[in-house]
Amino acid sequence: MFFQNRNIFNILFEAIPEGVIIVDEAQTILAANSSAESMFGYNEKELSNKKLDILIPKEIIDVHKHHFSKFINSNNIRKITHNSNLRGVKKNNTQFPIEIGLNPFSVENNNFVLALLIDITLRKKTEKKIETLNTQLEKQVTQRTFQLKNTIKQLKLLNLNYKKEIVKRVQAENKIKLTLKKEQELSKLKTKFLTLVSHEFKTPLSGILTSTMLLNKYQLKSEQNRRAKHIKTIESKVHYLDNILNDFLSVERLDANEVNYKITKFNLSNVINEVVYNTNILLKSGQKINIPQNIDNFILQQDKIILELILSNLMYNAVKYSPENSTIDVKIIKNGKNISFAIIDTGIGIPLNDQNYIFNRYFRAENALNTQGTGIGLSIVKAHVENLGGTISFKSKEHKGSVFTLKLPIINNTL
Incomplete structure (x- = not known):
């Protein structure tokens, strides 16, 4: 019943770079875009009419069914989840880390869920690499601090004016620590900024996609009010995204004094x-x-x-x-x-x-x-x-x- 206008649906469905899967109340996969198929290692249309269980680790299938039933009855949108324990199962039975955003909707009194999927394998590797680099950097600072302390001890013995030299060395040590702290704060700020942009864009885009799909359902003149409701939703979310972009541009210009x-x-x-x-x-x-x-x-x-x-x-x-x-x-x-x-x-x-x-x-x-x-x-x-x-x-x-x-x-x- 989604596919009354298959061409428009396919264009919108395949335009999304993230994986998208639509399932019904029985957890049967009704549609999956090419990004989702590629993410899980399946060929084109291979996921259609399959049970959602094939993408979920066996050890949590029963728990997932319980949560799925509870979620679809609540009819609440769930934003992208940052639970590092969420994992998907590829066709070759290998598991990988994943982020999931859920968006329930109804068509002709039937309930469905649109899932937005992101493979975060690369991000996990990057975070691990950053953690390793930070550890190495901290070791370097510790080593430099140790070297500075040894230098200070030597200066006390060799220089009559050792008190002034100690002050200079301590200042240098504090400066190194402050620089390290600023670098770590900047790294966290950049990560927070990228996560913020991802979240604030994906949720409105998911709403726009859902409203656009539902517009195809209302073809009769008597359904104008329903069409107008979804058009207003699209206008509102596009206006929201435009405001976010303007804010980001303003921040950049203010920071650069431009x-x-x-x-x-x-x-x-x-x-x-x-x-x-x-x-x-x-x-x-x-x-x-x-x-x-x-x-x-x-x-x-x-x-x-x-x-x-x-x-x-x-x-x-x-x-x-x-x-x-x-x-x-x-x-x-x-x-x-x-x-x-x-x-x-x-x-x-x-x-x-x-x-x-x-x-x-x-x-x-x-x-x-x-x-x-x-x-x-x-x-x-x-x-x-x-x-x-x-x-x-x-x-x-x-x-x-x-x-x-x-x-x-x-x-x-x-x-």
Whole structure:
């Protein structure tokens, strides 16, 4: 019943570089793309109509059946799993490490699961290699430290001014240790960044694929509402991916000091209308945005594009972390040479213990870990605001909501 339009299905199915397998409630494999077949060592179409058990280690088949039944009844999407114990079984009975993302869906009252599979054999080897290199590096530092200590002892005996020499050697030792620590932190940061990009892209792409497949099912004019629902899902996820890409580009430019601010005069109402228009795509059921009506004559001399980016980021967060049937209020006040913006929501709020770190790059509050996000948006906003001569602050209470306040000079002559 998936294959009402086989050409479109095959194009989308085979376009995914990761392995994709679709199974029914009986754990029978209905479809597998070429990446999945190659990953498990099977020929084309060889996996079709086979039991999923052939891809699972024998010792966990019974446990897997229990978890599968529980999962398909829960109807919850499971993101890519980082359990290092997950393994797949190739046709030649060899096992290999694997990551799995699961996405349940229904067609004509029948339940299915779309599994996104990633062979992480190479990653495991790379991690082992990095671990070995770090161990070797630590040994080198230990050896150098030992050598420095011996040198210091010799200097004490040979140099009347040995106290100054000891200080220099200790400083050199600390510098080496600090360099090693920074290198290790940078390595962890890069790994975290790559993992973050992988997660934040794969889940929306999986949703886009599922919605696109289901669009083929609704051909009748009376099913327009269902088609519109899936089209809106696709638009929302594409818009989300576009925002992530823009954030990553902003981080790179900020780090390289390559942001060229363009200060121009513009009407603030144009920026507000554009931000609200783009945010409407992401609104949940019953959500609405209230904006002030007295800003038509507000003229600013700032970077229009960056201001739009800043306000969009704050608005997207307010929508994302607020429930259905809630209101996001935008307040704007001119005060002398400055203008203030307040974005007010009644969402999940920020836990008190997390509030000191909310502008740190990649940091996410504890109550937001299960919501899609990269943790870089607010750090970008803060950097741009300060570069434009402004300030940003917030007040928040968990389960009650947040108020983010942005203050900028109306006329920016500093850049």
